[in-house]
Structures are given as C-alpha cells and as structure tokens.
Amino acid sequence: LRLRKAIMTNRVFTLIKPYMWRIYLAMFCMGMVAAFSALIAFLVKPVIDEIFINHDLDKLYLVSSLIFLAFIVKGFFYFCQAYLMSYVGQTVVNDLRVKLYSHIQTLSMSFFHSHPTGVLTSRITNDIIRLRRAVTDAVTGLIMDTLTALGLLAYIIYLDWKLALLGILVLPLAGYLLLFFGRKLRVITKTIQAGLGSMTTVLIETFQGARIVKAFNMENYENKRLAKISKKILKLEIRVVALSTLSTSVMETLGGFSIAGIILYGGISVVKGHSTPGTFMSFLTALIMLYQPIKRLSRVNALIQQGMAAAERIYEFLDEKPAIQDKESAMDLPTGNGGVEFRNVHFSYGRDKILKGINLTVKAGEVLAIVGSSGAGKTTLVNLIPRFYDVDEGQILANGHDIREVTQKSLRAQIGIVSQNTILFDDTVRNNIAYGSLDRSFEEITAAARAAYAYDFIINMPQGFDTMIGEQGVRLSGGQCQRLAIARALLKNAPILILDEATSSLDTESEMEVQKALTNLIHGRTTFVIAHRLSTIREADRIIVLSDGCIVEEGSHNQLMELNGEYRKLYDMQFSQAEKASVESNNFTKTGLF
Secondary structure, eight states, rough: OOOHHHHHHHHHHHHHHHGHHHHHHHHHHHHHHHHHHHHHHHHHIIIIIIIIIIIOOHHHHHHHHHHHHHHHHHHHHHHHHHHHHHHHHHHHHHHHHHHHHHHHHHSSHHHHHHHHHHHHHIIIIIIIHHHHHHHIHHHHHHHHHHHHHHHHHHHHHHHHHHHHHHHHHHHHHHHHHHHHHHHHHHHHHHHHHHHHHHHHHHHHHHTTHHHHHHHTTTTHHHHHHHHHHHHHHHHHHHHHHHHHHHHHHHHHHHHHHHHHHHHHHHHHHTTSSSSSSSHHHHHHHHHHHHHHHHHHHHHHHHHHHHHHHHHHHHHHHTTOOSSSSOOOOOOOOOOOOOOEEEEEEEEEHHHHHHEEEEEEETTOOOEEEEEEEEEEHHHHHHHHHTTTTTSSEEEETTTEGGGBBBOHHHHHTTTEEEEESOOOOOSSSHHTTTTTTTTTOOHHHHHHHHHTTTTHHTSTTTGGGGGGGGGGGTTTTTHHHHHHHHHHOOOOHSEEEEEEEETSSSOOOHHHHHHHHHHHHTSSSEEEOOOOSSSTTTOEEEEEEEEETTTEEOOOOHHHHHSSHHHHHHHHHHHHHHHHHHHHHHHHHHHHOO
C-alpha cells in the first residue's frame, strides 16, 4: 500500500513538474505569509509591555501602524500564492483531463463495451474535480500551513522553550490521528466516486431514453433507482463529513487542553515575576495562531486523501492499453479497389465462440448480403473488417494485405459505415456530413447531400446546412438521420462499405427514400449488407447465410430459394408474417377501425 501511494504521489508530481517555478514562487509567498504571521504575534509583546503597562503613546502609534502594514503585506503575499497555486492546479487538471480523454479515444471497442458511459464521464468530471481540489487547495494549505506552523513554533520556542514544550506535547498524537482519519477517508472516497459513476450512467440512460421512460410510465421507477444510488452516496458523504468534523473537533480538544495548561503555567510565571505579561500574551497569541494551521491541516488531509483516491481511479484508465495496436512495422494500406478476403477466421467474445472457420472472398465492387437469425454473427463478421476486434485465428485481407499488418488509421480511411443506430452529433448539418472529411468544400458537401436525397429537406430547415440538429439528431426524423449518415459516407468516398441494417427501423416511405440514396452510395463499392428484411437484398450479387457462426449457404436469391434450405426458411417465415399482417390489416379495415 505504501509503495502504491509513493508511485501515485510521484505520478501526480510528474504532472506538476513543468510548473515548478510557479510553485517555488508561490512557496516564497507562503513563506512570507508565515513570516508576517509570526511578526504579528511578535508585535503583541510591546503592545502589552510598553503601551498598556508603561502607557507609551509614541509606541502605540508605531506598533499599530506596523501591525496594519503587516496585515497589508501578508494579504498581498496571500493573494500571490493563492493565484499562482490556483493557476497551477487548474492548468494541471486541464492537461490531465485532455490527456485522459485523448487516451480513452485510443482504446479499443472492447474497453467501451466493458465500461458504461456514465463511469467514463464520471472519471473525466468528478474525479478530475477532486484531484484539482487536492492539487490547488490541499497542496496550498499543506505548504502554507506547515510553513506558518513552523514559523510560529520557532517563535514560541524562542520566547519560552518550557512553555513551548508544553504546547507541542500533543502534536505527535495529533499527527497519528490525522493519518488514522486520512486512511478511512480515502477508502470511503473511492466508494463515493464509484457511486457517482453509477449515478451518471443512470442519468445518461434516462435522459437519452426519455421517450421510452415516458411511454412505459417508468418515471417513478427511474426516480427510485436514482434515489437508491443517491442515498448510498449520501450516507458515505455524511461519513466523510463526520470523520472530517471529528478530526477537526479532536484537534480543537487537544489544542484547548494544551492552551489551558499553558495559561495555568504561564500565569503562575507572570505572577511570580519570572515572565512579563507582554511575553506571555505574545506567546499565547502565537500558540493560538499555531493551532489554526494545524487544525486546517486536518481538513487538508481529507482533501489530499480524496485527491489521491481520484488519482488512482484516473490512472487506472490511463494505464489501460488498447487491445488492438498497430505493429511497429505496420504500413499504410495502399489505396485499392476494395477486395476483402476471410481465411479460416475464428472469433469469440471471451469463451463464447461467435465465428467458426469463415472462408469468404468478396471481389472489388461486389455487393454481398449477409443474413441469418439473431445471434448468428452477422454484425460481428463486419466489425472485424475495420479491426474493431481482432480475429482469434485466421486472416482478413483488404486489397491483398493482412489488416493486422497495416495501420488502423489507413485501414479505416478506406471503409465507410452506415448502421441501424445512426450516430449524429449535436452540431450543424454541414459538420455532421463532413465528419471525418473536414477538408471538403461546401460544394462537395452539397453534392453528397443531393446524392443522398437529403438536399431538399436540408434547405427547408431554418438555417439550411448551418442548422443545429440536436443531440443524436433529435430534431430530425429517422429517415432524415439515415440520409445524413449516407451523405457522410458518400463524402468519405471509401472503396469498402458496410451497411448494418441501415433501413430496418424505418417506415415504408422513409425506406424508399433511403433505398434510393443507398443505390447511389453502393455504386462501384465493395459492399457488405446486413439486412433484416430479406426483400431488400434480392438484387445483391451474392448472399451468404450465417448460422451458429458458420456460412451454411451461399448464392444469389434465386439459387438460395431453389436450395430450399435455411434461406428459404427465413424468407418464408418473413413472407408469412407479412401476409398475416396484411390479412389482419384488411380485417381491421373491414370492421371500420381504419
């Protein structure tokens, strides 16, 4: 545990290292704050001895002016150190936030599948904020309060070492208690941060799925779900408050015990003439001022423990390595015609084998349709082409090159994807179409929109191509979203195209518009089509049927129908369902319901 703490502290220090000159300057300012705090305690002695006892008005004017000046200078240095440390803290945390986000972007799809969105968001927001507090507030307090305490400690030893010894007897016990409370706070804080990640996940799910929540009247259920998580976090937060407050109270009690003893001993010394009232009051003032930074250190300890817990969680992600990495010898995939070949490909998610011995050659410009029942491995098959996952055995070749021997960036540059769940961003229509092709001209973007049959509805929007479409394209219909995704793929102009059930969620009218756009998109490209509706793939050059991770049938629509096998079974099943729906629709019409 100590080794882990040391490593974590060193890693956090590495982040601060580029800004050390500012920290050194801030430390100088903190030293001056400490020095002037001791000076203020020192000025109490002449106030008592020379002014109140000897009634010296000249010294009254001088000392009061000096005290006023000391507070002004102390305030100036306090501002300088606070500004410098805040600058360092905010900058370091900004650097770390960008670094963490950039690193997460490099990780493979398997990482995103095993970590909910809320957890990722919480690491970048909540954990970063706690670390910022540790760097800015805690480190500032730790250095300044330590220097102030040392300065005042040196002064009280100078005044009366016996009294000082009585005052600092409680410090070892106080130090032990700080460590004790700190360990407990760190454990609780890690649990709180994990809970905040779960809460963020619930928030994202319910906000994005607001339509479903309302449609199924699940508002109360979701309220209870969030309240349950929130209550757990509340209990832990209260424990943190209790421990922090208890720590401060213990420090107060120890301080009170020490001060009471000093008043007793010091008062006897003054009464017996062994010390002056000014010396005693100056000592007592310094001691009271000494306990203030020590008390604050107990709060600082809580912030540091929370920050270190946050740092551990942040570095858990920063230490993650991409499951899929380019080889050192990887070259850029030469631009080709888009031919793809699978050679004895096996793949599994953990223990579950999804694909078994896939052998498949797709010629350049060929349209290959992939069909099969749910869970047969259709989407998994196409996800291997852009290396979202790597094969367990076998090879996949693109343009004659093993895709593991080329860079991921160059491979994906030659692949376009349009999926059922269209991903659009809360940005303008123009930027959504140009996503991945930001260097393209407006004329090219417009041409892609026309080819995708999206131009007409775009120009009728309030700001045309500059219209904001909302999160996930919430201001657009399903068909409009799909046509923007097709326009994006057209603009990319990649030789290999993957269509993953691109029309399955659309109504008939929208599907017709999207199909026209897809016809333009498919032209001249090597295309992999996953289709739920078999009627949409009749014109494919070739159809393969997947079952239990294997290719069980292959051929054109007519050839597969004549085989009277798995494809015919799937086709007849869909046809009978469609016929049944049509009959039911006619019956409803006859009864006057429509």
